[in-house]
Amino acid sequence: MPKVVIDGREIEVEKGTNLIEAAKLVGIQIPHYCYHPRLSVVGQCRMCLVEIEGGRKPVAACTTTVERDGMVVFTKSKTVQESQRAIMEFLLLNHPLDCPICDQAGECGLQDYAVKHGVAFSRFEYDSKRVFPDAERIPLGPRVIFNANRCIQCTRCVRFTAEITKTGELGFFYRGSRAIIGTYPGKILDNPLSECVTDICPVGALTSSKFRFRKRVWYIVKTPSICTGCDIGCNISVEHSNNKVYRYKPRFNSKVNDHWICDYGRYRWEDYTKNKRLLSPIIREKGKLQIRSWKKIIKVTAQNLKASFSGEKIILSTGFHSCETFFLLKKLANTIEGTKTALWVKKDNSRYIPTPTGEKRSKYSSPNVMGSQIVGFGSEESFEVAQRVLNGKINNIHILFVTDSFAEGTFNDRKIVNNLRKANILIVAGWAKSLLAQVADIILPTTTTLEEEGTFINNESILQKYVKALSAPGNAIPLWQIIIEILNNIKPDTFKNYENVSQLFEMLTEEIEELEGLTFKKIPPYGIDLRKREALV
Amino acid sequence: MNYEPVLLRNIGKKLYKVADYVKEGGYSGLEKALQMKPEEITEEVKKANLRGRGGAGFPAGVKWSFVPKDIYPKYLVCNADESEPGTFKDRVLIEEDPHLLIEGCAISSYAIGANTCYIYIRGEYTKQADILEDAIADAYKEGIIGSKVMDSNFSLDIVVHRGAGAYICGEETGLLESLEGKRGQPRVKPPFPAVVGAFGKPTVINNVETLCCVPFIVSRGAEWFRSIGIDEKNCGPKLYAISGHVEKPGVYEFPMGITFEKLLEEAGGIWQGRKLKAFIPGGASAPVMTADDIGIPMSFDHLAKAGSMLGSAAVIVIDDNTCMVKVAKTIAHFFNHESCGQCTPCREGTNWLEYIIDKVLSGKATEKDIDLLTGVCNQIEGNCLCALGDAAAMSVRSIAIKFKEEFMKYVKKLTLVRE
Secondary structure, X not given: OOEEEEOOXXXXXXXXXXXXXXXXXXXXXXXXXXXXXXXXXOOOOOOOEEEEOOOOOOEEOOOOEOOOOOEEEEOOOHHHHHHHHHHHHHHHHOOOOOHHHOOOOOOOHHHHHHHHHOOOOOOOOOOOOOOOXXXXXEEOOOOEEEOXXXXXXXXXXXXXXXXXXXXXXXXXXXXXXXXXXXXXXXXXXXXXXXXXXXXXXXXXXXXXXXXXXXXXXXXXXXXXXXXXXXXXXXXXXXXXXXXXXXXXXXXXXXXXXXXXXXXXXHOOHHHHHHOOEOOOOEEEEOOEEEEOOHHHHHHHHHHHHHOOOOXXXXXXXXXXXXXXXXXXXXXXXXXXXXXXXXXXXXXXXOOEEEEOOEEEEOXXXXXXXXXXXXXXXXXXHHHHHHHHHHOOOOOOXXXXXXXXXXXXXXXXXXXXHHHHHOOOEEEEEEOEOOHHHHHOOEEEEEOOHHHOOEEEEOOOOEEEEEOOOXXXXXXOXXXXXXXXXXXXXXXXXXXXXXXXXXXXXXXXXXXXXXXXXXXXOOOOOOOEEOOOOEEOO | OXXXXXXXXXXXXXXXXXXXXXXXXXXXXXXXXXXXXXXXXXXXXXXXOOEOOOOOOOEHHHHHHXXXXXXXXXXXXXXXXXXXXXXXXXXXXXXXXXXXXXXXXXXXXXXXXXXXXXXEEXXXXXXXXXXXXXXXXXXXXXXXXXXXXXXXXXXXXXXEEEOXXXXXXXXXXXXXXHHOOOOOOOOOOOOOOOOOOHHHOOEEEEEHHHHHXXXXXHHHOHHHHHHOEOOXXXXXXXXXXXXXXXXXXXXXXXXXOOEHHHHHHHOOOEHHHOOEEEEEXXXXXXXXXXXXXXXXXXXXXXXXXXXXXOOOOEEEEEEOOOOHHHHHHHHHHHHHHHOOOOOHHHHHHHHHHHHHHHHHHOOOOOHHHHXXXXXXXXXXXXXXXXXXXXXXXXXXXXXXXXXXXXXXXHHOOOOOOOO
């Protein structure tokens, strides 16, 4: 492999690596706008100009590749700094400089580089900037708003639609300083990944119509998490402030979602805000709903579960729980004799993420179907039982313990709810105040994925963890905690020492072969491929 | 001047039919070429030191030899998008002697192993495109081109592709993008078109005049070609398109390296008995020369040494009644209008240049603005993706530096140079 010297640091890189990527390997950031590792290289923003020893003029680092030994690159020389200053000045010439009212402020490439590589003043002192008066607020599609005046013509979005989604809605029109991006006639930017263009837009030209003007980004706290929209397991960053989610952003993971997430997944947090939440443990006494303490509710639930009756006892779960929860649910099913497990899943292969190694496709609509199978809760049989329960095909149910109250809105379906209500005793744990929750005999409020921690295993057997982003409202507690309490109540002190997910996970690693030898804390940020047993990088 | 024209020898003879062209000795070069090996032709062109007539002056034979042998298909593209302000030499060749171009295309295609040749002709050249298409149709009919070029095993298709009027499509990679049906904007180089060109295949792109020289090199030999002109590196017959303030503007053919003084004399001198103030030797992209440079030989190397360039030999003559600030404005406006908008320095810089010059013309500028003008030129130059930005910067800067006192007259609001 050829060696290259960048700012005096030598590094061996693969032949054909461009200088931006090579510099990253030695920890040097070369500023750039138009370059994106997943898009074709066009070398047109000219921000990444570097000097090469023996070269006549500065060259663009993105278009220059290391082909043989002996290349000596300077990224901070006087010539380079002058070029960078020149490009910054050019970029800001016709830019409106409206940062105070721009939603990108705080995460804007222009702001960042202007401070780092530009000068504090402009020599442009003319009355009129180039403006596109009619193009200040153009909806390119239902989810993306375009402001042409802020655009720096890097064409990342154009190349994204041409090369990643291959839908080609966007084009680059007109010439020179009048050049503008836009949709082709008769087309709108409405593809399953359309909002990714707002992520790759380095400036405030493309903004999300749902997020814009909702929150200044510097108030935002970012918590790494996993998308629950399907079982691809896209890595996301939950961006929240004051215990309120404002948006999901994709988090790079080369083996899963690459740089992208789909628009459907991006708004899964809206499920949690659009539906009313269950806040207190409630029991139906003499036909009336009564709020009771957790201790009381757990006791009653446990009593009901362990009492012997003639009918069926079924635990109906959904694919939205963590591995730890599924593990405990299985323990619960084993503890109470004669309990059947049922797992509601929905086959769904409509979600996809294009990556360089091929397209990632969903199999189920819930994130942890694979995990439920690996810990032994879910199986083809349990999927079938769930279907039969939902369709009202099992008649003599004595106790039905439903561990989720939403399941993508399924439990708001009156027909299904009626079928489930046929059980003598209906216990519902969940976060949404759905129709099902309202007809239950015992209501156990739980946290959402955002309010707890745990692990998911995606459809390619990659184990990933998510952490707590928000605090739970009211008296809601994680489902795993509820199950442990119930188990402790049925068989006193069996699970006395499990106070957090980390300890729970230890139990999983002891009992489940696939997870042997792992610890919760040491699950790497990009997850572990359980088939190969190697940490992803 | 006693010079027998070579490229322009058929002017006025209306040789639109193959038969007429053959009567004048046409297609003998192609006939001879088909007896030779392709490499021999490339070698001969290399020996002739035929330099690209389109502007850059890159040796054509060397360019041909960059084409990889084992990748098919290959393409020859003839750049007839002549859109540099001041250039109109290719128009004359196409209009008056279309078969010479077809012959040049055929020989060059044979030399590089291309079976398809595209002639990318500027959109405004409607009449010329018609003439060329008629000539090509006749050449097909007479078996000059087609599946058997002059009864040999070599097959060649020539396709005329008409541009849509963008200057940037004269830049070779911009031309290729446009040819492929995309937005005409330059590609990143490397890879060079000789390796990855039209439709991703090896492509040689030559100017009309360059290709028109090839038949003569084949039939008369490299020695003969080198013997014309000022020296071995700057040789061959050359067309000069003279426009501006001269008595007889037009296309003239002379040996490469004729002095500007001589050229001016041939074109009848400055009109209306006025004096020479400046001249642009190679189209709007070339830095301006002053009256002091009148003795300079008009060749690639001599002009480059003097800080300008021969370009496409579009000589624009400027008399002493002309305001150089307005010349700068015209040039800046042209480049601002024609910048493709792809790369930052050219997109924003050319626009800014025109702004500053407008400010100077409006009388609101200060001396600082004139320094800013050269400063902006310096910021554009060397930072661009293609040569358009550099060209704008170099030519505007040359005017701003060499004729600074005229800019200062606007600043100081002295009597303006006459309109």
